[in-house]
Amino acid sequence: MTAEETILAGARLVLPSGVVEDGRLAFSGGTITGIGGPRAAGDLDLTALDLTGFTVVPGFVDLHVHGGGGASYASGSAEEALVAARTHLEHGTTTTVASTVTGEIDEVCRQAAVLSELVEDGVLAGVHFEGPFISPGRCGAHRPDLLREPDPALVRKLVDAARGTARMVTLAPELPGGLESVRMLADLGVIAAVGHTDCDYTKTLEAVDAGATVATHLFNAMPSINHRAPGPIVALLEDERVTVELINDGVHLHPSVLDLAYGAAGAERVALITDAMGAAGMGDGLYPLGPLQVRVEDGVARLVEGGSIAGSTLTLDVAFKRSVLVNKLSLTQTVRSISTNPAALLGLSDSIGSLAVGKNADLAVFDSETYDLVAVVRRGEWITGAERFSSGS
Structure with a gap:
């Protein structure tokens, strides 16, 4: 030694x-x-x-997280971003991709520029744009009046604002420009993720063929499975090219649904995420999520207006514990889902x-x-x- x-x-x-x-x-x-x-x-x-x-x-790798410790990555403040990253670091997340939320395009570009500096400093591993290119019918905790169709020029504007640090863009492929934007993202080496979508089964497969490789928080903010209209969930679970994000907080998914996803996709195609907002690591109360207000009660985050679930208060150490003790996953399955797979998606398997x-x-x-x-x-x-x-x- x-x-x-x-x-x-x-x-x-x-x-x-x-x-x-x-x-x-x-x-x-x-x-x-x-x-x-x-x-x-x-x-x-x-x-x-x-x-x-x-x-x-x-150490854990979180592909999808909006904030923590009372701070938000969508604030446009480097100081808040540092607080959020530190909060999740203390809960085992050693690699973080910071997620934005729907806002005015120029404002999201400004946020991306701030976050890109923290990527360059080694604090963050990249930027994930969740919105504004999502379905109005599945917008969840995104402000409907700020949604935009995924015109490739607008999508490219966000990616360029991140100055080479954009890692993922969530969009609804059924919207005008959706498939073209998926192809463009794939060509740029940025992950195209299907989420907040009203896609049917066929359109989802078209998106995967165009280059989409991730399902944003599978089951949430997309049509449910119907026996005659399987929708995006079945398409994303059955296609071996797709990694599915799952939120194991006991709120977003019933444990049996998470088990179902593992049975269909296998641990090699699951990425456990938090989708956490600013209340992660904090207590109940009122918190901002982009331009919206969120009330947290008993650890569950919901929009003040409308009551939609608004991200989570999850940290990945809790997701790890739930996966092992509640879902009875093996340690190797859990590690693969919470560390190995997301590292591979980011192209960082050589180091993490x-x-x-x-x-x-x-x-x-x-x-x-x-x-x-x-x-x-x-x-x-x-x-x-x-x-x-x-x-x-």
């Missing part, structure tokens, strides 16, 4: 190859430098930290998304019995929980 190296010993490690009990993981300079099984007999490395009774997984030598030392540490989060490490820096562990393993 070098003087700068940290060794975690005795932990359960969730690796791409499976779960290793009594494992050892070393990191130095922000990078994982070693992974192994139990120490050899006579190895008395007293500098290792004892993580017996704890489970170590790769799994525990492997040479990748970033982005770690979330859970109690192995309760699955409560106890520590977070990002790029080798202890964000929370370092005081929990002692050397002398």
